[in-house]
Amino acid sequence: MSRTSVKAIIAASSAAAMLLPLAACGNDTAGSADEPVTIVVNVRTDMMRIGTMDWPKELEKETGVKIDIKGIDEATWSNQKSQTLAANDIADITVYGYSTSDTAKFSSQFEDLLPHLKDMPNVERFFEEKPEAKEYVETLNGKMYNLPSYRGKLLESPNNIMVINKAWLDKLGLDIPKTWDELITALEAFKTQDPNGNGKADEIPYLARPWTTTQIMESYSPFLFLNSFGLETTTMNDATMNGYYVKDGKVGTYLTTDEFRQTVDLLSEMVGKGLMRKTDLTSDWSKYYNTLKGDGKTNTVGMEFGWSIMDFSKSDEYVAMPLPAAPGVSADDVTWDSGVNAYVAQGVAVRKDSPRMDKILKVIDALYSQEFSVKQYYGDSKYWTKSGDTYTMNDEWQKNYNDGKLPGLQEHFAGWIPDNVEIENAAAQDVQKSEDGKVYDEQLAHVDKTKDVIPNYVNPSDEDRVTLSNNGATMINYAVPVIAKWINSGKPVLDNEWDAYVKNLKSYNIDQNVQIWQKWYDQYMK
Numbered sequence: 001m002s003r004t005s006v007k008a009i010i011a012a013s014s015a016a017a018m019l020l021p022l023a024a025c026g027n028d029t030a031g032s033a034d035e036p037v038t039i040v041v042n043v044r045t046d047m048m049r050i051g052t053m054d055w056p057k058e059l060e061k062e063t064g065v066k067i068d069i070k071g072i073d074e075a076t077w078s079n080q081k082s083q084t085l086a087a088n089d090i091a092d093i094t095v096y097g098y099s100t101s102d103t104a105k106f107s108s109q110f111e112d113l114l115p116h117l118k119d120m121p122n123v124e125r126f127f128e129e130k131p132e133a134k135e136y137v138e139t140l141n142g143k144m145y146n147l148p149s150y151r152g153k154l155l156e157s158p159n160n161i162m163v164i165n166k167a168w169l170d171k172l173g174l175d176i177p178k179t180w181d182e183l184i185t186a187l188e189a190f191k192t193q194d195p196n197g198n199g200k201a202d203e204i205p206y207l208a209r210p211w212t213t214t215q216i217m218e219s220y221s222p223f224l225f226l227n228s229f230g231l232e233t234t235t236m237n238d239a240t241m242n243g244y245y246v247k248d249g250k251v252g253t254y255l256t257t258d259e260f261r262q263t264v265d266l267l268s269e270m271v272g273k274g275l276m277r278k279t280d281l282t283s284d285w286s287k288y289y290n291t292l293k294g295d296g297k298t299n300t301v302g303m304e305f306g307w308s309i310m311d312f313s314k315s316d317e318y319v320a321m322p323l324p325a326a327p328g329v330s331a332d333d334v335t336w337d338s339g340v341n342a343y344v345a346q347g348v349a350v351r352k353d354s355p356r357m358d359k360i361l362k363v364i365d366a367l368y369s370q371e372f373s374v375k376q377y378y379g380d381s382k383y384w385t386k387s388g389d390t391y392t393m394n395d396e397w398q399k400n401y402n403d404g405k406l407p408g409l410q411e412h413f414a415g416w417i418p419d420n421v422e423i424e425n426a427a428a429q430d431v432q433k434s435e436d437g438k439v440y441d442e443q444l445a446h447v448d449k450t451k452d453v454i455p456n457y458v459n460p461s462d463e464d465r466v467t468l469s470n471n472g473a474t475m476i477n478y479a480v481p482v483i484a485k486w487i488n489s490g491k492p493v494l495d496n497e498w499d500a501y502v503k504n505l506k507s508y509n510i511d512q513n514v515q516i517w518q519k520w521y522d523q524y525m526k
Helices: 003-014 055-063 074-086 100-105 114-119 121-129 131-135 166-172 180-192 222-229 258-272 285-293 357-367 370-378 395-402 428-445 462-489 495-507 510-525
Strands: 037-043 067-073 093-095 147-150 161-165 204-206 244-247 250-253 301-306 318-320 343-350 384-387 390-393 422-424
Touching: 037 074, 037 357, 055 067, 055 357, 055 370, 067 074, 093 357, 100 343, 100 462, 114 121, 114 357, 121 131, 121 357, 131 147, 161 166, 161 428, 166 180, 166 318, 180 204, 180 258, 180 301, 222 258, 244 510, 250 510, 258 462, 285 301, 318 428, 343 357, 357 370, 370 390, 462 495, 462 510, 495 510
Parallel strands: 037 067, 037 093, 204 301, 390 422
Antiparallel strands: 093 343, 147 343, 161 301, 161 318, 244 250, 384 390
């Protein structure tokens, strides 16, 4: 999730004016072959309305297929998606709407697209050039209810970046921290020595993101410090978000590890020393985002986990930094979160047995062409010029993007940007993120992508999903407030408290969930 996605979350509460009726997303009956192909797009609230875009009409002209396309903002879609599934009210084509878990659970409502690949040569080419993309969506029993999207090589960079104020370090005569102890020393100096020079004690040494309490880990989470021990976190992964990891092929829960306890103690130490605010974990996104940006004149934040150094108005003071090592851990063992933003598994889902299937496949194939992929993602051709495979965004595109009026669908598109495509004058955040991500090359080299990562495409059965969900809800409802209390206490976790916590998690069947994830990890890794 980029910072523009963060703005989308903030804007959701005021997005009512741009909402489109959910009833338009599908029909109780499939209709006839002569009716328009219905398309629903789960859209971001910070993008222009689909009705103002040119490419849908161009898509009709290109394919000769009449389409009825609607955009539904992501906050509304999140709340009402379940209703469409319960009522079997599925559009012919849904873009960025249904996850692989959704389509697996409600497979009777979605078309298996694997037999149709021959009718979509652009999708076939996608899978030929990016074979890993197919793994995100093909089930163990040879079904494919989703088509993935690929955002292009520009986004082949780590989802999470650790950012520190290098100007402050330089002013204080400090190097970029390489250990936790050095990090604490730097943050203490940030707090006490007025590095921004305004004479006020307004520095926030570490700004932590708000904690979404329905899961343990997520993008920009303070628990990324687990990588300081060599426990890789893929924060975009369902298993990791809910408390699980794999090391050397063995699945476990990090929630009961000594490494997690030490991470909690580190964060608690930061709170106790005033290096992290007690209110951070329960803050709202608008306050968090506004604090990051600041007043545009004087930075107040010393360190964060985020998208890129462009999170800050005065970004020239910041650099991306490798993760410091935990006590007693060699730098050669420190890892980094291997999640990337390039692939989206829920690019497309199709209504099962639609009488318009031939037209649907024709439309999807066009969407996955290079030209329409670029138009969807970046915006209509009026926003760029093309020379060969190079697309150069113009000033109007830049202005709209910077004003929070995205000309294109961004990651909410259905298509793929081939690696031979070059994007010039792209979003400064994305370009900077690609550059920032290079500092993790060495730490990512310490990650075995087969034995130390539960891939996003590992998808348990419906029955096991129910068990994971039921156990997980009880476990997370218990664990989150306990962990938050420990962090905000400013003190180390006591042995008796930790023992009771571990005992309770086991009573909530956390070991059963570990066994389930191990089973499905093994199945997919065969």
